Amino acid sequence: xxxxxxxxxxxxxLVLYETRARYFLVGSNHAETKYRVLKIDRTEPxxxxxxxxxxxxxQQEVRELLGRLDLGNRTxxxxxxxxxxxxxxxxxxxxxxxxxxxxxxxxxxxxxxxMADIGGHAIYKIEDTNIIYIPNDSARIAHPDEARYxxxxxxxxxxxxxxxxxxxxxxxxxxxxxxxLKTPLETLKPEVVPHxxxxxxxxxxxxxxxxxxxxxxxxxxxxxxxKYVWNLQLLDKIADTVHRDWILHIIHGFCGQSKLLIYGRxxxxxxxxxxxxxxxxxxxxxxGGTCEGDVANEVETEQIVHDASVMSFSxxxxxxxxxxxxxxxxxxxxxxxxxxxKPLIKLDRADPFAHVAALHFDQMFHRFGSPxxxxxxxxxxxxxxxxxxxxxxxxxxxTYLNQFLPPEHHIxxxxxxxxxxxxxxxxxxxxxxxxxxxDVVRKTGFFVNRPDFYCHTLRPDEKWNNQGGxxxxxxxxxxGVLRTNCVDCLDRTNTAQFMVGxxxxxxxxxxxxxxxxxxxxxxxxxxxxxxxLYEDHGxxxxxxxxxxxxxxxxxxxxxxxxxxQHSKDIMQTLxxxxxxxxxxxxxxxxxxxxxxxxxxxxxxNPLWELPSDYCLHHxxxxxxxxxxxxxxxxxxxxxxxxxxxxxxxxFSAENKEHMVVKKxxxxxxxxxxxxxxxxxxxxxxxxxTFCLAMTHSAREIxxxxxxxxxxxxxxxxxxxxxxxxxxxxxxxxxxxxxQRKTAASAPPPPSEEAVxxxxxxxxxxxxxxxxxxSQRSTPVKITDTSDSSKIPDESSRSTVNAxxxxxxxxxxxxxxLIYERFVQLGENQHKxxxxxxxxxxxxxRNITNPAPVSSFSCDSIYETQPPKVSRKSEIIFESxxxxxxxxxxxxxxxxxxxxxxxxxxxxx
Numbered sequence: 001x002x003x004x005x006x007x008x009x010x011x012x013x014l015v016l017y018e019t020r021a022r023y024f025l026v027g028s029n030h031a032e033t034k035y036r037v038l039k040i041d042r043t044e045p046x047x048x049x050x051x052x053x054x055x056x057x058x059q060q061e062v063r064e065l066l067g068r069l070d071l072g073n074r075t076x077x078x079x080x081x082x083x084x085x086x087x088x089x090x091x092x093x094x095x096x097x098x099x100x101x102x103x104x105x106x107x108x109x110x111x112x113x114x115m116a117d118i119g120g121h122a123i124y125k126i127e128d129t130n131i132i133y134i135p136n137d138s139a140r141i142a143h144p145d146e147a148r149y150x151x152x153x154x155x156x157x158x159x160x161x162x163x164x165x166x167x168x169x170x171x172x173x174x175x176x177x178x179x180x181l182k183t184p185l186e187t188l189k190p191e192v193v194p195h196x197x198x199x200x201x202x203x204x205x206x207x208x209x210x211x212x213x214x215x216x217x218x219x220x221x222x223x224x225x226x227k228y229v230w231n232l233q234l235l236d237k238i239a240d241t242v243h244r245d246w247i248l249h250i251i252h253g254f255c256g257q258s259k260l261l262i263y264g265r266x267x268x269x270x271x272x273x274x275x276x277x278x279x280x281x282x283x284x285x286x287x288g289g290t291c292e293g294d295v296a297n298e299v300e301t302e303q304i305v306h307d308a309s310v311m312s313f314s315x316x317x318x319x320x321x322x323x324x325x326x327x328x329x330x331x332x333x334x335x336x337x338x339x340x341x342k343p344l345i346k347l348d349r350a351d352p353f354a355h356v357a358a359l360h361f362d363q364m365f366h367r368f369g370s371p372x373x374x375x376x377x378x379x380x381x382x383x384x385x386x387x388x389x390x391x392x393x394x395x396x397x398x399t400y401l402n403q404f405l406p407p408e409h410h411i412x413x414x415x416x417x418x419x420x421x422x423x424x425x426x427x428x429x430x431x432x433x434x435x436x437x438x439d440v441v442r443k444t445g446f447f448v449n450r451p452d453f454y455c456h457t458l459r460p461d462e463k464w465n466n467q468g469g470x471x472x473x474x475x476x477x478x479x480g481v482l483r484t485n486c487v488d489c490l491d492r493t494n495t496a497q498f499m500v501g502x503x504x505x506x507x508x509x510x511x512x513x514x515x516x517x518x519x520x521x522x523x524x525x526x527x528x529x530x531x532x533l534y535e536d537h538g539x540x541x542x543x544x545x546x547x548x549x550x551x552x553x554x555x556x557x558x559x560x561x562x563x564x565q566h567s568k569d570i571m572q573t574l575x576x577x578x579x580x581x582x583x584x585x586x587x588x589x590x591x592x593x594x595x596x597x598x599x600x601x602x603x604x605n606p607l608w609e610l611p612s613d614y615c616l617h618h619x620x621x622x623x624x625x626x627x628x629x630x631x632x633x634x635x636x637x638x639x640x641x642x643x644x645x646x647x648x649x650x651f652s653a654e655n656k657e658h659m660v661v662k663k664x665x666x667x668x669x670x671x672x673x674x675x676x677x678x679x680x681x682x683x684x685x686x687x688x689t690f691c692l693a694m695t696h697s698a699r700e701i702x703x704x705x706x707x708x709x710x711x712x713x714x715x716x717x718x719x720x721x722x723x724x725x726x727x728x729x730x731x732x733x734x735x736x737x738x739q740r741k742t743a744a745s746a747p748p749p750p751s752e753e754a755v756x757x758x759x760x761x762x763x764x765x766x767x768x769x770x771x772x773x774s775q776r777s778t779p780v781k782i783t784d785t786s787d788s789s790k791i792p793d794e795s796s797r798s799t800v801n802a803x804x805x806x807x808x809x810x811x812x813x814x815x816x817l818i819y820e821r822f823v824q825l826g827e828n829q830h831k832x833x834x835x836x837x838x839x840x841x842x843x844x845r846n847i848t849n850p851a852p853v854s855s856f857s858c859d860s861i862y863e864t865q866p867p868k869v870s871r872k873s874e875i876i877f878e879s880x881x882x883x884x885x886x887x888x889x890x891x892x893x894x895x896x897x898x899x900x901x902x903x904x905x906x907x908x
Contacts, residue, residue: 003217003218003314004180004181004182004183004185004217004218004219004220005181005217005218005219005220005313005664005671005673006121006167006168006169006177006181006219006220006221006313006671006673007167007219007220007221007660007662007670007671008029008166008167008669008670008671008672008673008676009029009166009167009245009248010027010028010029010034010036010056010245010669010670011027011028011029011036011093011245011246012027012028012029012030012092012093012166013027013028013029013030013032013090013091013092014026014027014090014091014092014093014094014108015087015089015090015091016087016088016089016090016091016106016108016132017066017069017085017086017087017088018042018085018086018088019069019073019084019085019086020042020073020084020136021041021042021043021073021136022039022040022041022042023039023040023042023088023106023134024037024038024039024040024066024069024085025037025038025039025040025094026062026066027245027246028062029669030676030679030681030682031669031675031679031681031682031905032059032681033058033059033669033905034056034057034058034669034905035056035057035058035059035061035062036052036055036056036057036243036245036246037052037053037055037057037062037065038050038051038052038242038246039051039052040106040134042134042135042136042139043135043136043139044103044135044139045102045103045135045139045140045141046099046102046103046104046141048097048099048104048134048237048238050237050238050241050242051241052241052242052243052246054243066085069084069085070084070085071084072084073085088132089108089110089130089132090110091108091109091110091130092109092110092111092112092124093108093109093112093164093248094106094107094108094109094235094246094247094248095107095108095109095126095129095158095231095234095248095250096231096233096234096235097134097234097235097237097238098153098234098596100143100145100146100149100150100153100600101143101145101146101149101600101601101602102133102135102140102141102142102143102146103133103134103135103139103140103141104134104135104237105131105132105133105134105150106131106132106134107129107130107131107132107158107234108129108130108131108132109126109128109129109164109248110128110129110130111126111127111128111159112124112125112126112127113125113127114690115163115255115256115257116255116256116257116268116270116272117257117268117677117690117691118168118174118268118270118304118306118318119168119306119311119312119313119316119318119673120311120312120673120674120676120677121165121167121168121673121676122165122166122167122168122676122677122690123163123164123165123168123170123255123272124163124164124165125161125162125163125255126158126159126162126163126164126250127159128159129158129159131150131153131154145600145606148606148608149593149600149607152586152589152590152593152607152608153590153593153594155586155587155590156590156591156593156594161252161253161254161540161544162230162250162251162252163250163251163252163253163255164248164249164250164251166248166676167673167676169221169222169224170228170249170251170272170274171224171225171226171227171228171229171249171251171274172222172224172225172648173300173302173320173322173447174302174304174318174320174447175320175322175447175477175478175649176222176648176649177222178313178318178447178449179477179649180220180222180649180659181220181313181314182474183220183651183659184651185218215665215666215667216663216664216665216666217663217664217665217666217668217671218661218662218663218664219661219662219663219664219668219670219671220659220660220661221244221659221660222658222659222660223658223659223660224249225367227276227277227278227294228251228274228275228276228277228300229249229250229251229277230250230251230252230275230277230594230595231248231249231250232249232277233595233596234596235247235249236596244660251274251275252274252275252277252544253272253273253274253275253299253540253541253544254271254272254273254536254537254540254541255270255271255272255273256270256271256533256536256537257269257270257271257694257695258529258532258533258694258695258696258697259308259691259694259695259696259697260514260525260526260529260696260697260713261696261697261711261713262514262712262713262714263711263712265307265309265514266307266308266309266691266696267305267306267307267308267509267512267514268304268305268306268308269303269304269305269505269529269530269533270303270304270305270306271301271302271303271304271533271534271537272301272302272304273299273300273301273302273537273540273541274299274300274301274302275298275299275541275544276294276295276298276299276300276326277595278290278292278294278298279294279295279296279298279617280296280591280595281296281587281588281591281592282545282546282547282579282580282584282587282588282591283297283488283545283546283547283576283580283584284334284336284343284580284584285336285584285585285588285613286327286588287327287332287333287334288327288328288329288330288331288332288333288348288356289327289328289329289330289331289356289357289359289360290356290617290618290619291355291356291359291618291619291620292359292619293329293356293358293359293360293362293363294360295326295327295328295329295360296326296327297325297326297327297488297489297545298324298325298326298327299324299325299326299489299541300322300323300324301322301323301324301325301497301501301537302320302321302322303320303321303501303504303505303508304318304319304320305318305319305320305505305508305509305512306318306319306512307512307514308691311673311674311677312673313449316449317448317449317450317512317513318447318448318449319446319447319448319449319508319511319512320446320447320478320508321441321446321447321478321501321504321505321508322368322478322481323481323482323483323484323497323500323501324364324368324481324482324483324484325483325484325485325489325493325497326360326483326485326489327485327489328376328378328390328393328394328485328487329356329357329360329361329394329397330347330351330356330357330390330393330394330397331347331348331349331351331356332345332346332347332348332389332390332393333345333346333348334346336580341577342386344386345386345387345389345390345487347389347393351397353400353631354396354397354400354401354634355629357394357397357398357401358401358629358634358635359629359634361401361411362634362635362636362639364481364483365409365635365636365639365640365643365646365647366636366639366646366647366648367646367647367648368478368479368480368481368646369479369480369481369643369644369645369646369647370408370409370479370480370643370644371409371410371411371412371443371444371479371480371644372411372412372480372481372483373411373412373414373440373443373444373480373481373482373483374394374398374411374412374413374414374483374485375414375416375436375440375482375483375484375485375496376391376394376395376413376414376415376416376485376486377416377417377418377419377484377485377486377492377493377496378390378391378394378415378417378485378486378487379391379417379419379420380415380417380420381417381420387487390487391415394413395413395415398411398413401634404632404633404634405635406640409640409643409644412443414436416432416436418486418492418495418496419492422557429495429557430495430499430554430557430558433495433496433499433500434499434503436496436499436500437499437500437502437503437504438463438503440482440500440503441467441500441503441504441507442463442466442467442468443468443480444468444469444478444479444480444481444482445467445468445469445470445476445477445478445479445480446467446469446476446478446504446507446508446511447469447475447476447477447478448475448476448508448511448512449474449475450474450475450511450512451473451474451475452511453513455513459516461510461517461518463507463518463519464507464510464518467507468480470644470645476511477645477649479644479645479646480644482500484496484497484500488545488546489545490538490541490542490545490546490550490551491538491542491550491551491552491553492552494534494537494538494541494542494550495552495553495554495557497534498530498531498534498538498554501530501534502520502527502530505520505526505530506518506519506520509526515714520714521714521716522558522716523716523717524713524714524715524716524717525697525713525714525715525717526697526713526714529695529697529713531554532695534554535550535553535554538550538553546576546579546580547575547576547579547580547583547584548572548573548575548576548579549572549575550572551569551572551573551576552569556569588613589607589608592607592613592616593607597613597616597617598610598613598616638652638654665901667897667898667901669905697713
């Protein structure tokens with residue numbers, strides 16, 4: 001039966017060749033078996049002329065084509081020294097084409113780095129780019145402001161947190177990407193593409209090895225979400241003229257991946273943040289929302305957990321959970337002309353019918369379904385009204401909108417003054433957030449692509465049975481989303497999202513059969529790894545929007561942050577204030593130019609002379625809107641009909657238009673994830689393998705070797721108090737290193753009591769010596785005889801006390817009897833095996849013969865009964881043995897087809 005798969009782009013390597021009149025951009029797949037060629041005209045001073053012949057070339061045909069171009073463009077025929085075709089640059093993708101006041105530029109990705117792997121689909125980070133001017137010198141018309149525009153455009157650092165993938169749609173969630181693969185096959189209509197000669201001609205057609213029946217795979221590629229594509233306008237000029245393989249969409253935000261090793265079973269934990277390109281900008285210059293429902297600092301965060309032992313989407317186990325942050329959807333801003341650390345909040349426009357909030361929540365219903373849960377962390381009580389203005393207005397807007405919605409789809413509003421709870425000594429902030437997180441995850445559910453395990457029915461859990469979302473035959477779907485906001489959506493929001501993500505992570509691991517209860521505790525390797533990802537995630541988003549890293553972290557709210565963290569918080573606050581006051585305006589201009597919100601023109605004022613960019617983002621100020629939305633029926637009717645399901649994932653005629661479906665053979669490179677991941681045509685180095693270099697939870701577990709260690713990432717690992725007394729009560733300073741190292745590789749953080757102890761001031765010395773002592777299994781030899789006897793005794797006692805057991809006194813009689821029984825059983829097993837192997841030997845008396853505990857009757861430490869295998873497996877094994885002796889079996893029809901497909905793609 002035909003199946004579905006994601007389409008892999010056939011253009012992953014680019015080489016730009018130049019002549020005086022044209023640029024030739026040659027793109028190929030990773031195996032360099034399929035090529036495409038773009039021709040770019042360089043004689044037009046201000047127009048972009050690109051031609052794509054839609055032809056797929058082989059390697060030999062491309063060599064012949066480049067040879068003819070080289071020969072035809074030489075100044076003198078037959079003169080090898082004056083080459084007419086030169087190689088300009090190598091690249092991995094096209095960011096886009098941009099024009100200022102002169103001709104067009106092409107922006108190419110010249111360096112990339114693999115950041116994550118999801119189901120065999122690689123996610124890359126842009127490391128370096130190159131911007132190349134297209135017109136030649138003779139056609140160029142110079143403009144005095146061109147160089148300044150180029151400098152502003154290049155100030156957007158594309159090597160800082162921009163990501164792309166050749167086969168995975170990063171603008172959509174994992175739930176969406178796997179849901180479209182479940183599209184009913186009878187509704188799919190493959191596109192009709194005029195094939196080139198080598199694509200339509202099958203040289204093995206006489207062998208009746210056509211690609212029909214079980215070998216047919218429907219390749220599906222979806223239309224990206226324009227909201228999260230940052231180079232959409234840069235690709236607009238070529239989107240309709242070139243093949244879709246040339247189009248590479250990039251996102252901006254964060255991407256990180258770590259590996260949990262659960263007794264050798266690998267599980268990948270991935271965190272992806274997508275920053276919206278609508279109303280994008282810096283902290284004080286972009287606040288609130290626009291007339292189209294877009295808000296500032298809107299970021300969609302998705303955490304993905306999957307079993308890495310099975311790679312494919314069809315057979316593997318995958319789970320994801322999505323949450324959103326964004327500015328309060330109102331018309332509000334802050335005046336930064338007064339140079340105050342906290343400028344006054346003011347409402348720019350009266351919005352009695354909640355127009356901005358209505359459009360914003362309608363977008364959320366369209367993408368996420370219902371329920372929409374708002375977690376508002378803004379202050380509610382203040383001596384002087386500041387943040388409370390936003391709380392009151394947001395509550396009024398949600399109350400107004402809810403009165404027209406059906407009760408089952410009401411917007412849930414949770415207002416909680418997190419700053420007030422933080423200052424109070426009577427309340428624990430994270431405990432309160434844990435309660436909110438459990439309630440949120442229970443209402444929205446999460447996505448998992450496999451049905452529940454039978455053990456969940458045998459051992460029911462109360463939390464699991466009350467899960468929300470939508471349960472289907474192939475798994476669970478997340479319906480609805482949590483939207484978290486404070487004023488800046490940075491520090492408080494990141495901690496709240498971490499607690500919700502931690503709760504969801506427990507349910508994800510439970511759904512995948514990795515833990516026995518949907519609950520995770522702090523100070524475990526799994527939570528440390530997750531916390532490290534979220535801190536990197538929060539730091540990255542904070543730098544992008546606020547100009548500095550996080551000021552308050554999870555450890556700050558746990559009240560276990562070291563004393564050195566306070567000075568770092570002060571420096572981050574000063575850095576954020578400096579960035580907001582002096583550099584945010586230039587950064588905002590660069591973002592407006594990169595996203596093509598501002599189009600340079602001789603008829604308009606230059607970008608740097610605009611008093612404000614308000615009219616660029618609020619279109620209703622320049623153009624009068626003729627059609628207005630209803631004040632009562634503020635939602636889209638089609639979206640409301642399919643709730644709680646998100647409309648984007650409904651099998652509707654509108655959504656089918658956003659998908660491109662094409663028939664492929666099962667071994668075609670464009671849908672072969674195995675070949676894309678393992679790269680059998682390339683020489684691989686184990687040192688450079690991504691899965692081996694990835695951060696994982698089994699590195700440097702700091703438990704003394706003489707006690708033993710539990711490699712489970714779900715075991716609570718708190719630092720032993722006695723470890724500080726090995727070298728004179730010195731406190732390890734692992735907490736200061738933990739922010740830069742991985743959470744799994746760093747030593748455990750000190751407990752709250754340890755941080756508040758009087759030895760905190762001495763934590764800056766002897767860190768290396770402390771760690772070396774704690775890792776040894778034998779006492780340290782010291783030359784001074786007066787103190788040598790004391791140190792081993794103290795270290796041994798500290799190790800014993802750390803694990804709540806006393807090895808100084810003798811064990812009890814019952815324990816000795818159990819130990820002797822264990823030794824007797826081991827000796828008995830050896831003797832029984834020897835007597836069975838040697839005939840005529842007498843049996844030993846007073847020895848118990850233990851019964852086998854396995855399912856094999858003859859099991860022992862020397863002998864096992866081989867399991868039964870099928871006849872097909874025996875034939876495969878026998879054929880391997882025969883092949884090693886030089887006796888080859890005849891190939892089957894499938895083997896012949898696979899071999900000939902390889903020959904055809906490689907050499908023809």
